[in-house]
Amino acid sequence: MTLEGTQLIGRETVLATGEAFHAIDPSTGETLQPAFPTGGQAEVERASELARAAFDSYRETGLEARARFLETIADKIEGIGDELIERAMAESGLPRARLESERGRTCGQLRLFAKVVRDGEWLDVRIDPALPERQPMPRVDLRQRHVALGPVAVFGASNFPLAFSVAGGDTASALAAGCPVVVKGHPAHPGTSELVGRAVQAAVAECQLPEGVFSLLQGAGNEIGQALVTNPSIKAVGFTGSRAGGTALARLAQNRPEPIPVYAEMSSINPVFLLPEALEARGEALAEGFVGSLNMGAGQFCTNPGLMIGIQGEALDAFLATAAKAVEASGTQTMLTPGIRDAYDRGVAALASSDKAREVARGQSSDAPNQCQTGLFVTKAKDFLADETLQAEVFGATSLVVSCADQDEVKRVAEHLEGQLTATLQMDDADVDFARDLLPTLERRAGRVMVNGWPTGVEVCHAMVHGGPYPATSDSRTTSVGSAAIHRFLRPVCYQNLPQALLPEALRDGNPHGVSRLVDGQREH
Amino acid sequence: MTLEGTQLIGRETVLATGEAFHAIDPSTGETLQPAFPTGGQAEVERASELARAAFDSYRETGLEARARFLETIADKIEGIGDELIERAMAESGLPRARLESERGRTCGQLRLFAKVVRDGEWLDVRIDPALPERQPMPRVDLRQRHVALGPVAVFGASNFPLAFSVAGGDTASALAAGCPVVVKGHPAHPGTSELVGRAVQAAVAECQLPEGVFSLLQGAGNEIGQALVTNPSIKAVGFTGSRAGGTALARLAQNRPEPIPVYAEMSSINPVFLLPEALEARGEALAEGFVGSLNMGAGQFCTNPGLMIGIQGEALDAFLATAAKAVEASGTQTMLTPGIRDAYDRGVAALASSDKAREVARGQSSDAPNQCQTGLFVTKAKDFLADETLQAEVFGATSLVVSCADQDEVKRVAEHLEGQLTATLQMDDADVDFARDLLPTLERRAGRVMVNGWPTGVEVCHAMVHGGPYPATSDSRTTSVGSAAIHRFLRPVCYQNLPQALLPEALRDGNPHGVSRLVDGQREH
Numbered sequence A, B: 001m002t003l004e005g006t007q008l009i010g011r012e013t014v015l016a017t018g019e020a021f022h023a024i025d026p027s028t029g030e031t032l033q034p035a036f037p038t039g040g041q042a043e044v045e046r047a048s049e050l051a052r053a054a055f056d057s058y059r060e061t062g063l064e065a066r067a068r069f070l071e072t073i074a075d076k077i078e079g080i081g082d083e084l085i086e087r088a089m090a091e092s093g094l095p096r097a098r099l100e101s102e103r104g105r106t107c108g109q110l111r112l113f114a115k116v117v118r119d120g121e122w123l124d125v126r127i128d129p130a131l132p133e134r135q136p137m138p139r140v141d142l143r144q145r146h147v148a149l150g151p152v153a154v155f156g157a158s159n160f161p162l163a164f165s166v167a168g169g170d171t172a173s174a175l176a177a178g179c180p181v182v183v184k185g186h187p188a189h190p191g192t193s194e195l196v197g198r199a200v201q202a203a204v205a206e207c208q209l210p211e212g213v214f215s216l217l218q219g220a221g222n223e224i225g226q227a228l229v230t231n232p233s234i235k236a237v238g239f240t241g242s243r244a245g246g247t248a249l250a251r252l253a254q255n256r257p258e259p260i261p262v263y264a265e266m267s268s269i270n271p272v273f274l275l276p277e278a279l280e281a282r283g284e285a286l287a288e289g290f291v292g293s294l295n296m297g298a299g300q301f302c303t304n305p306g307l308m309i310g311i312q313g314e315a316l317d318a319f320l321a322t323a324a325k326a327v328e329a330s331g332t333q334t335m336l337t338p339g340i341r342d343a344y345d346r347g348v349a350a351l352a353s354s355d356k357a358r359e360v361a362r363g364q365s366s367d368a369p370n371q372c373q374t375g376l377f378v379t380k381a382k383d384f385l386a387d388e389t390l391q392a393e394v395f396g397a398t399s400l401v402v403s404c405a406d407q408d409e410v411k412r413v414a415e416h417l418e419g420q421l422t423a424t425l426q427m428d429d430a431d432v433d434f435a436r437d438l439l440p441t442l443e444r445r446a447g448r449v450m451v452n453g454w455p456t457g458v459e460v461c462h463a464m465v466h467g468g469p470y471p472a473t474s475d476s477r478t479t480s481v482g483s484a485a486i487h488r489f490l491r492p493v494c495y496q497n498l499p500q501a502l503l504p505e506a507l508r509d510g511n512p513h514g515v516s517r518l519v520d521g522q523r524e525h
Helices: A043-058 A062-079 A082-092 A096-120 A169-177 A188-207 A223-229 A243-254 A275-298 A314-328 A339-354 A381-386 A406-415 A430-443 A483-489 B041-058 B063-080 B082-092 B096-119 B170-176 B190-206 B225-231 B242-256 B276-299 B314-328 B338-353 B381-386 B407-416 B429-447 B483-489
Strands: A005-007 A010-012 A020-025 A029-037 A123-130 A141-146 A152-155 A181-184 A213-216 A235-242 A262-265 A271-274 A307-311 A359-363 A375-380 A398-404 A420-426 A446-451 A492-496 A517-519 A522-524 B007-009 B012-015 B018-024 B031-039 B125-128 B142-148 B153-154 B183-185 B215-219 B236-240 B263-265 B271-274 B307-311 B359-364 B377-381 B398-404 B420-426 B446-451 B490-496 B518-519 B522-524
Touching: A005 A043, A005 A141, A005 A188, A010 B096, A020 A188, A020 B096, A029 A188, A043 A223, A043 B429, A062 A082, A062 A096, A062 A152, A062 A169, A062 A188, A082 A096, A082 A188, A082 A235, A096 A483, A096 B082, A123 A446, A141 B170, A141 B420, A152 A169, A152 A223, A169 A181, A181 A223, A188 A213, A188 A339, A223 A307, A235 A243, A235 A483, A235 B236, A243 A262, A243 B242, A271 A275, A271 A406, A275 A307, A275 A314, A275 A381, A275 A398, A275 A420, A275 A430, A307 A314, A307 A339, A314 A359, A314 A375, A339 A359, A339 A375, A339 A398, A339 B153, A339 B381, A339 B483, A375 A381, A381 A398, A381 A406, A398 A406, A398 A522, A398 B096, A406 A430, A420 A430, A430 B041, A483 A492, B007 B183, B007 B190, B018 B082, B031 B190, B041 B183, B041 B215, B041 B225, B041 B429, B063 B082, B063 B096, B082 B190, B096 B483, B125 B242, B153 B170, B153 B225, B153 B446, B170 B183, B170 B236, B170 B483, B170 B490, B183 B225, B225 B242, B236 B242, B242 B263, B271 B276, B271 B407, B276 B314, B276 B420, B276 B429, B307 B314, B314 B377, B314 B398, B338 B359, B338 B377, B338 B398, B377 B381, B381 B398, B381 B407, B398 B407, B429 B446, B483 B490
Parallel strands: A123 A517, A152 A181, A152 A235, A181 A213, A235 A262, A271 A307, A271 A420, A307 A398, A375 A398, A420 A446, A446 B490, A492 B446, B125 B518, B153 B183, B153 B236, B183 B215, B236 B263, B271 B307, B271 B420, B307 B398, B377 B398, B420 B446
Antiparallel strands: A005 A010, A005 A213, A020 A029, A123 A141, A141 A492, A359 A375, A517 A522, B007 B012, B007 B215, B018 B031, B125 B142, B142 B490, B359 B377, B518 B522
16 A cells, blocks of 8 residues: 555545645654645544434444444554555554554454454443333433444544544444544654554445544644534543643633543652562562563553662662663663653653762663663652652653552551552562551552553453553543443433333343343333 | 521521622512621631531442432421421512422432432442453453542522522532532522521531531622632532523633632523424414423523524415414513623514514513513524524523524524524424434534423433533533532542552442442443
């Protein structure tokens, strides 16, 4: 397939007229063809209007038809073949194995949402039948289902050019819910975006859906994003990216004449608590596991372990010594973009120049373009508690170890943390009382609490929560990974005394779709 | 019980030092004793801190203990006896039968939430067991439940001094979810609030719960409310009231260092569509039913039918003539407060002075204090479409009839409407095609769609949606009436590889609470 550098608006391909940008191969600094002229207000309006026009029809596609559409997208993405992997490698600097696995995850989650759609639990059907004889007042017939919110704007993320991008989790869950999607592609991987966008476009056509179900807008700068979030046809936003970006979008959405929900997954330093017995018994193994997790994907995961917390003493010193060796042995890795590399260097420099943090070790360096040099710093708990800037996420392979005087100080550090995607306990059996004591705080602070694992690696399944209190996300009531993500794009509607012919099929007598229902408070399957 | 005019902060009663205010009997204008000194920042901080301190303990109360607490509140409210009804009558001008029925509703919904808590579906337990043999990567053990958001600020509403006030739907659903509650009582009924607040306080003590589970703050002015919404211990807000008030609170909450969700139920004119065959066949009965609904509670319901839409012609003229007679025969009724009466008079005056609306009829007038004089106005669809101010809610017994040229214009009016709590179709069998054509628009615009009923009357049950797109509420994804309201105050947490001893009981092997679970995507009961 020849890349054209076009916007995909409904069934059309449109060459925009804004300033052109190019992808850059971060491993070489080389500019990649073709040029992508930036879209603007006109393209946003056209895509949003098509999405609005498609909404009433698309949201009422049957469960089977919608599931087939999601599966067709997955098939079409796989059908692109190696061209997709090669372009994504060139645009992201990520290795082949990682991108092949990410493609599997992307298609797997589209197929998971197909299953979820077919199952129909997401409709949350509730029926309270009429009670005409009830005293003192009869009860009318009341039936509830969930309907799609409306067209959704999805912002592709840089760090997962497939799984959190054009046909990633936000798009999959919004389409599953019955929402048309307008994607703003991430400018770091426009070619990858175009390839995937064409696959979705082809799936829309093959499934004979209204063309406005999907559009892909591309551009450098903020104009497209701002225009999308303020467009009256857009009814919700999915975003994965920086805290500043997500917070700005949330403000913009809240200040619309009709405010809309923004699901922004933003910032997390993913604290890991090294409990005393575990640290004593297996500090070296923990140090090696930690640095392995830290270096994964050049540290460019939302769940990168950016904060380690332990109690000062010989065991923590030994942990630090082993971790320092592992860090020093760490080779450089290519970061996603020059901008991300610059931000990483600034974050590391801020730690290095802080009088409250001390450098423990740096990884190997390299003169190759856009390399991430691993970093490890240490601070005392009293300094960490006194300086909010030490909680700032450094996106990349650098972590800060907080040395606490005692268990009480560990608790104070936990209580002091901002909202997180994850919180981890490294513990042995004898640490269980301490762990139990920390757990309520961690539940309040994080979306996922884990024991004896590392936060990198987010399973796509039913029980996953990839979310958490602000600033981890803008809305802690949900998840952006896993099947529960569909609920972000739904709202309940109640139907009172509608004749059978007017009722949505899922609510009719006899349960024609065979979905789970709550009838008069009793669950029926 | 002697009213003391105190704040109820945890187990204490505190006489505040702010400027005192009194309730007023709106039917006589008489000032009611005692004085209520307004609480301030100190009381907000104390109540919020107690709520924060109570949270970790209260949110982990067992299902049975929490259900019993809700039932105990209901028992204690009933235990107040006639004193509660008499004080509420004096403070609201509402008749005895209405308040007795409202007390029944209030206690009924506390008991409904007790059932919901016991049932445990709200926990949304999901378990994806470990798959150690999976290739290429094993799966870890992942389990999800929902936990309470944190302390909730609830703003009592003026128009339901029991059912949407101190122990109303917001409080009941927040307590059911495991959230401590700090209520800001509505200054129109401080005595009613104190009586109910003491009942809740007694229930907290009897159930041996931490005192911070409930506090009641009272005061005139906005200081308490603003201090509550910006207090860092408060994690969500429930509000029923004006559009200006709800929007201001939502902005305040969004601009906190840690933004929090606001569930504000605000403004709705509840359009009723008079479809041609129904209007032709039974226009007189519709007119009488309409004016009955319009006058209910002096029009002071969120679901008052403020907008009637029909196609011009003889049938609509006949409907208007009958409605005009019914309006003219309507006696006055006492409104809740002098402020609400003044706002009503201003709203009616704006319609009367608009060159786009024409007065059809006014009800009887009276020199008694704070009386609502029923009003009926008519406008042409083209004027309605051109003037946003004609969509402004007039809180009270006044409605606007929109006369449309044809079916297309009815659709344009429907599409032009802001978000609504309800939308109603008055229809006969021969109207079904027209109704089907309107339905997608109404689903997008309203939380509840009904046929051949009137919007006043909101059943407390499982299928109810008392919600809708902005400005009906600040968050269309939920309801403030009915059992689904519990979901507003919950967020998911995922537990990865936790040993059984650390797992919350609801997630342990063997399902000790016997709740519904989604295990590896399969529903188990």
